[in-house]
Amino acid sequence: MPLKILVTAKRVEDSExxxxxxxxxxxxxxxxxxxxxxxxxxIGVEEALRLVAKHGGEVVVASIGSKDCHEQLRQALAxxxxxxIWVNHAGPIDQLGVAGCLMKxxxxxxxxxxxxxxxxxxxxxNQVGQYLAEWLGWSQATFASKEESLDSDxxxxxxxxxxxxxxxxxxxxxxxxxxxxxxxxxxLPAVVTTDLRxxxxxxxxxxxxxxxxTKPLEELTPAALGVDVTPxxxxxxxxxxxxxKAGIKVPxxxxxxxxxxxxxxxx
Amino acid sequence: MKNPLLDDRDLDFQLRAVLHADAxxxxxxxxxxxxxxxxxxxxxxxxFARDVLLPTYRPMDEQPAVLRDGGVxxxxxxxxxxxxxxxxxxxxxxxxxxxxGQQLPLTHxxxxxxxxxxxxxxxxxxAGLTLGAGHLIEAFGSDALKAELLPPLYEGRWTGTMAxxxxxxxxxxxxxxxxxxxxxxxxxxxxxxxxxxxxxxNDFVENVVHLTLARLDGAPAGTRGISLLAIPKKRRAxxxxxxxxxxxxxxxxxxxxxxxxxxxxxxxxxxxxCHGYLVGEAHQGLKYMFQMMNEARIMVGANGVATAxxxxxxxxxxxxxxxxxxxxWAKDPAAPPVRLVExxxxxxxxxxxxxIVEGGTALVLRTAHLADLAAHAAEPAQxxxxxxLLSVLTPLTKTFPAEKGFESCALAVQVHxxxxxxxxxxxxxxxxxxxxxxxxxxxxxxxxxxxxxRKVVADGGEGWRALARAVEAGCVRAERASVPxxxxxxxxxxxGVLEEATLALAGKALEGDVPGMLLHSADYLDAVSxxxxxxxxxxxxxxxxxxxxxxxxxxxxxxxxxxxxxxxLPRCRQLAALCVAGEDSxxxxxxxGW
Numbered sequence: 001m002p003l004k005i006l007v008t009a010k011r012v013e014d015s016e017x018x019x020x021x022x023x024x025x026x027x028x029x030x031x032x033x034x035x036x037x038x039x040x041x042x043i044g045v046e047e048a049l050r051l052v053a054k055h056g057g058e059v060v061v062a063s064i065g066s067k068d069c070h071e072q073l074r075q076a077l078a079x080x081x082x083x084x085i086w087v088n089h090a091g092p093i094d095q096l097g098v099a100g101c102l103m104k105x106x107x108x109x110x111x112x113x114x115x116x117x118x119x120x121x122x123x124x125x126n127q128v129g130q131y132l133a134e135w136l137g138w139s140q141a142t143f144a145s146k147e148e149s150l151d152s153d154x155x156x157x158x159x160x161x162x163x164x165x166x167x168x169x170x171x172x173x174x175x176x177x178x179x180x181x182x183x184x185x186x187x188l189p190a191v192v193t194t195d196l197r198x199x200x201x202x203x204x205x206x207x208x209x210x211x212x213x214t215k216p217l218e219e220l221t222p223a224a225l226g227v228d229v230t231p232x233x234x235x236x237x238x239x240x241x242x243x244x245k246a247g248i249k250v251p252x253x254x255x256x257x258x259x260x261x262x263x264x265x266x267x
Numbered sequence: 268m269k270n271p272l273l274d275d276r277d278l279d280f281q282l283r284a285v286l287h288a289d290a291x292x293x294x295x296x297x298x299x300x301x302x303x304x305x306x307x308x309x310x311x312x313x314x315f316a317r318d319v320l321l322p323t324y325r326p327m328d329e330q331p332a333v334l335r336d337g338g339v340x341x342x343x344x345x346x347x348x349x350x351x352x353x354x355x356x357x358x359x360x361x362x363x364x365x366x367x368g369q370q371l372p373l374t375h376x377x378x379x380x381x382x383x384x385x386x387x388x389x390x391x392x393x394a395g396l397t398l399g400a401g402h403l404i405e406a407f408g409s410d411a412l413k414a415e416l417l418p419p420l421y422e423g424r425w426t427g428t429m430a431x432x433x434x435x436x437x438x439x440x441x442x443x444x445x446x447x448x449x450x451x452x453x454x455x456x457x458x459x460x461x462x463x464x465x466x467x468x469n470d471f472v473e474n475v476v477h478l479t480l481a482r483l484d485g486a487p488a489g490t491r492g493i494s495l496l497a498i499p500k501k502r503r504a505x506x507x508x509x510x511x512x513x514x515x516x517x518x519x520x521x522x523x524x525x526x527x528x529x530x531x532x533x534x535x536x537x538x539x540x541c542h543g544y545l546v547g548e549a550h551q552g553l554k555y556m557f558q559m560m561n562e563a564r565i566m567v568g569a570n571g572v573a574t575a576x577x578x579x580x581x582x583x584x585x586x587x588x589x590x591x592x593x594x595x596w597a598k599d600p601a602a603p604p605v606r607l608v609e610x611x612x613x614x615x616x617x618x619x620x621x622x623i624v625e626g627g628t629a630l631v632l633r634t635a636h637l638a639d640l641a642a643h644a645a646e647p648a649q650x651x652x653x654x655x656l657l658s659v660l661t662p663l664t665k666t667f668p669a670e671k672g673f674e675s676c677a678l679a680v681q682v683h684x685x686x687x688x689x690x691x692x693x694x695x696x697x698x699x700x701x702x703x704x705x706x707x708x709x710x711x712x713x714x715x716x717x718x719x720x721r722k723v724v725a726d727g728g729e730g731w732r733a734l735a736r737a738v739e740a741g742c743v744r745a746e747r748a749s750v751p752x753x754x755x756x757x758x759x760x761x762x763g764v765l766e767e768a769t770l771a772l773a774g775k776a777l778e779g780d781v782p783g784m785l786l787h788s789a790d791y792l793d794a795v796s797x798x799x800x801x802x803x804x805x806x807x808x809x810x811x812x813x814x815x816x817x818x819x820x821x822x823x824x825x826x827x828x829x830x831x832x833x834x835x836l837p838r839c840r841q842l843a844a845l846c847v848a849g850e851d852s853x854x855x856x857x858x859x860g861w
Contacts, residue, residue: 016271031816032818034275071306074303074307075307078307078311153347203315203351203354203355204307205356206311207369209311210304212304212307
């Protein structure tokens with residue numbers, strides 16, 4: 001049975017840009033920032049493409065945001081996704097709104113699998129996948145990772161880390177846990193969130209970059225999906241961590257012990 | 268810190284704010300291309316260059332290719348890199364749709380290529396040479412030859428080379444001796460030796476095609492008797508299989524830089540069984556090569572810029588991080604030391620590199636932009652005019668990034684102090700690599716002769732006038748944008764000085780004193796390059812003034828423009844005076860005086 005996999009492609013600030021809190025402490029300075037696809041999502045796209053290459057089927061990529069996020073949708077299409085869904089929404093949105101939109105998209109698309117980044121590198125919330133599985137009533141496996149293998153790099157880049165059982169009804173997921181790996185079997189449909197070691201995403205081929213614009217891109221809105229995305233959370237302040245203070249020199253060990261005891265209260 | 272290779276802000280600024288390069292997409296040739304395609308291409312190439320290519324640079328530099336059992340064994344990294352470079356479009360991005368290319372503007376492809384070159388110029392070199400070989404066949408080959416050779420080259424199943432140089436004929440191609448004898452079957456039997464053939468063999472594809480200059484039997488002497496032949500390492504047998512074609516690698520050159528790509532000595536026809544296939548017509552080889560020269564020379568300029576850029580980025584990061592010494596006026600020896608970037612002379616070294624790198628980038632991209640317009644502009648008159656300007660700028664684009672880029676790489680070493688001289692730090696390798704760019708594709712000396720002896724005086728000085736008009740248009744742009752008036756005035760004054768010098772030198776030639784005209788051709792090239800780059804800094808300053816917002820990046824641009832206009836442009840006056848006066852020190856040294 002061919003697979004249908006929903007993946008996400010969130011537009012996030014590039015971690016190579018300089019990220020600073022704005023003076024008012026209400027958010028970050030946007031001027032001069034570069035953007036890219038959330039690296040965890042990119043790993044999700046890659047894994048979905050490998051699964052589809054093995055089992056057949058299609059990969060549908062979704063993103064929520066202003067028209068700017070077409071860049072990330074196009075990247076996923078250039079990597080090999082079949083079609084894109086753009087939820088056109090310009091204002092703020094929190095994880096509940098995102099999970100709500102994705103839930104409605106899953107209800108419409110009925111994928112066998114939704115593969116999401118475990119978190120996005122802008123807000124680092126790590127919640128959307130869990131909400132989505134809970135609300136849909138699907139099984140879930142978070143932090144999908146990969147067992148070390150001795151395969152060549154070329155072989156590794158073909159093999160999916162997520163494995164379907166022979167009857168196609170279950171997915172086996174290796175996940176990162178404290179101090180090791182855990183293997184779960186989830187009944188499909190399922191939500192899987194990706195960790196960094198799952199795979200190495202591919203670079204798009206130039207002919208595929210050129211073809212991406214001819215692939216279908218459907219426009220939706222939260223309203224059309226019937227989702228109220230009014231944020232339930234408010235950012236009250238945002239600031240950089242305090243700068244590290246300069247060190248001092250102490251004259252002798254006694255003074256050091258005194259300071260550790262009475263100032264730092266470390267001993 | 269990961270070296271970013273080039274400043275993304277600068278590439279974006281140069282393409283969008285300075286050149287308005289996306290306007291190329293209104294041309295019919297690029298109707299299939301969107302700005303988003305180009306952004307996606309650039310960002311993919313950039314990421315690949317940083318994440319994949321750069322980490323392979325040092326290992327390939329340290330472990331050059333070797334000759335084993337008659338074949339060249341390249342660094343094992345190339346096996347994995349090559350298919351990825353092919354998929355990325357490093358060979359075909361600018362080639363026409365009809366031959367399997369993507370037909371993207373050369374301007375944007377060149378910008379993307381800068382990243383590949385900066386990350387690993389040798390690895391990209393294989394792609395550049397394959398593109399060059401394919402382009403020659405595409406432009407001049409018969410349909411049969413195209414059908415046989417183009418698909419494997421453009422699909423990256425085979426690689427290509429340019430086999431011009433011979434042991435006795437380096438720059439002087441008129442002295443090429445490789446012979447080609449016609450046969451009744453249509454192919455030629457080739458015999459001869461070639462030297463310094465970059466990418467002359469490898470072990471990561473099944474075949475290599477050498478685009479070779481040779482003399483057909485009975486050909487006239489000199490440049491009019493040279494033909495272009497395609498000579499594969501393995502030829503197609505009657506049953507369709509590939510068999511050895513009597514092409515032997517006789518040795519590999521141990522060299523200063525570009526160690527990731529082998530430079531081979533080749534012998535054709537030692538067993539009298541080397542088949543070559545004529546490309547185009549007999550005796551037209553040099554003409555064909557020269558028609559390809561523009562793009563090849565832009566690519567050498569791009570290599571120069573890219574190599575200087577990656578070294579500059581390394582120097583900036585080091586200077587911002589490394590703490591060393593105190594300002595000369597600091598009295599307290601216990602005061603904390605400062606970062607290198609706080610020392611006045613280090614700042615000068617960095618700004619000079621920035622001015623060279625970004626000025627060179629502007630020159631390379633401007634030239635690529637002219638090449639796009641010369642090939643695809645709607646009006647024939649515009650194509651003709653751009654072609655004229657392109658031909659004048661080409662020797663500058665080839666030379667400035669190579670000569671000044673070498674100085675820039677040396678400054679990057681200087682910023683690192685003694686560590687820069689050590690192979691623990693990467694800057695020394697870029698300095699070594701950079702040297703080749705003043706040598707290949709026509710030495711700096713040849714570019715000087717080309718500019719003064721041919722390009723500016725062509726058609727009664729039409730070449731010079733095309734350049735002067737372009738610079739004046741830049742001055743007008745700067746005036747409109749309210750760039751400081753003395754900057755624009757400086758560029759205009761030197762325009763006058765150089766025009767006078769050009770007229771005086773052309774006058775010497777008209778009076779029959781060609782040696783007198785060319786005595787200081789290298790200084791003439793230096794003066795015109797310096798002035799042209801000043802013009803391009805003026806245009807960058809104009810683009811800053813045109814921008815709605817002023818950022819720290821823009822401020823840096825203005826200071827680099829100021830630096831070039833204040834410290835370099837005035838040199839043009841003295842250089843022009845040397846050219847005109849015919850200062851004869853080097854001409855007058857007696858043989859035994861050396």
